[in-house]
Amino acid sequence: MHDEELYKENILDHYKHPRGKRAMTDFTLKGEGVNASCGDEVVIYLKLVGDRITETTFTGQGCAISQAGASMLTERLKSMTLAGAKMLSPGDIYTMLGIKVSPGRVDCALLAYGALNQALLGGKTAK
């Protein structure tokens, strides 16, 4: 695999210019993901109107794969229904990243996905 394949322009772009990277105070659902092996972390915030996700943001720090993954996921989730978000699979995340993820980087690639799942399973709800 060439470097270009892993660190695609798209991934680097999301890494350097993350979309929706900010904490949300009036969120409906919030989920956290931590990669124990490297300390990378992502927090995902979802705002819902009925069953529809109207806004998604994230905060976090970590490698290009984990942070670009979070940025892409927030874009992807926008205007999805809650049911639709629950249908997302790890395969969808790999497709979204558009790279072949090596076993060593699976945790990086799925960090935001783990945070999303925590949010969807009830996660932390705003007061």
Next chain:
Amino acid sequence: MFDVNKIKEDFPIFENYKKKWGRYLSYLDSAASSQTPRQVVLAMDDYYFNYRSNVHRSPYKLGIEATEAYESARATVAKFIGAKKGEIIFTSGATMGANMLVAMLEDYLKIKQGAEILASVAEHHSNLVPFQELALRTNAAFRVIPLSGTDIDYEKAEKLIGPKTKIVTISLASNVLGTIYEVKRVIKFAKKVGAITIVDASKAAGHISINVRDLGCDFLFFSGHKMLGPTGIGVLYGREELLTRLYPGFFGGGIVSSVTVEKTSYLDIPMRFEPGTPNVAGAIGLARAMEYIESLDIGAVTKHSQELVRYAIEKLSRIPGLKIVSEKDEKRNIGIVSFTIDGIHSHDVAEILDRGGVSIRGGHHCAMPLMKYLGVSDVCRTSFYVYNDKEDIDRLAEGIEKAKSVFGL
């Protein structure tokens, strides 16, 4: 003359890697786990193929031979660190050594509220978490000795160690900063107040000459796999006078002199602390690794690492955006150069380096309190050993430049 090319021939992984991946292997992660020379594997094969059996209980030729090999391995380990044979307990590794020690000391020291347990802030989790947990369950206080630059703050250490201090545990060398601490100074402070002194030699064993009498510590532990030995074997040294007074921390067969349904009495040291069937092959392999290191001369091994540290620092310092966080004085460095690169996470650096056959580690290196102390989330770590040379460092520097260009820096 330290001949790296000749040494490399003892490590089949370098040839095998080339065959498999079509490029050289620059293995710069021995601080996580070293490679294993053929001699070590052959010594273990010999046990498995020629005299495999249990030790200390089998009254036939194989059993006698296995017991002799296992006990002879213990003698080799004792000699390697300047201890007596009875002071050597085989463990599964440093982490188990620390946990066994906690189990042995908890009852002996009667640790309770008001007592203090001290470790440095730079400890590997294996030498921090077991003691932190001990403090938590006994309501004792767990305190950390801060750093001053890349070294222990010895003045603060002296102030922190007082009459309430029951245990002081510190590594001989940092697994991230590479610093070889002056543990003797800390041990001296601890001795004054009668505290138990523990040394984690995981990063230092096999890299510098270790003598437990010279250090003056009560306990010392390390793993075999970071010093050319197999995985799953380690050593816990305990000073004889102290060890004889300790009760086993773990129980079972192989450690008892008599058992009734009411009560058990235990064997003498060190057997008392090795319940169950030990890692016989591992002990034999570890002893062979020590002999291998001695055949290279430990002084020459140390010097070789220092040369590589100096070269790496010289080379890496020239790269814009790269900050070295480890000990820069090679004479005080165990063979570790850690750094950060502005704009690239350590895992991304490691991944791109791997494409060029350079293996380094990124992340927090099981030292999260140290990372917090340094104000970073992760660092790139390179560590050197007997099979590394300057070409490895050249490839490392090239790879870093490549990583920077991939990230448009």
